[in-house]
Amino acid sequence: MKFVILRLRALVPLYRKTVGRVVQRLFQLDLIERTGNFADVRWLGTPVWQNVLDLWTIQEAISTVRPALLIECGTNRGGSATFYANLFDLMGGTRDHDRRRTGE
Numbered sequence: 001m002k003f004v005i006l007r008l009r010a011l012v013p014l015y016r017k018t019v020g021r022v023v024q025r026l027f028q029l030d031l032i033e034r035t036g037n038f039a040d041v042r043w044l045g046t047p048v049w050q051n052v053l054d055l056w057t058i059q060e061a062i063s064t065v066r067p068a069l070l071i072e073c074g075t076n077r078g079g080s081a082t083f084y085a086n087l088f089d090l091m092g093g094t095r096d097h098d099r100r101r102t103g104e
């Protein structure tokens with residue numbers, strides 16, 4: 001068995017050079033489709049089109065960097081904009097949160 005694994009490992013560079021990227025992309029798309037991934041994510045009732053772990057990581061980055069200004073492009077239905085505005089409130093910042101949808 002160990003021999004087989006070692007032989008397969010030797011093929012990894014070839015796999016990466018040939019079909020690796022396509023397989024990775026298909027896996028990602030299949031995962032999103034099968035799990036619904038972030039389809040039902042909401043922040044205080046407003047839909048957020050984000051992976052929740054990404055939101056958590058973004059929250060950590062914002063609380064570390066403490067930016068004076070955050071501009072979001074691609075607001076969609078406004079959930080993440082509300083999330084960031086609430087985060088800024090919790091950090092004691094001021095905010096000007098425009099949730100009007102003007103298209104993307």
Ligand SMILES: C[S@@+](CC[C@H](N)C(=O)[O-])C[C@H]1O[C@@H](n2cnc3c(N)ncnc32)[C@H](O)[C@@H]1O
Nearest residue numbers: 047048049050073074075076077078079080104
């Ligand atoms: C993953 S969704 C996130 C939406 C929203 N920020 C949220 O968390 O609910 C990415 C959004 O960005 C938009 N988008 C993608 N490329 C864009 C671009 N070049 N300029 C503006 N919006 C873009 C998409 O239409 C989509 O609504």
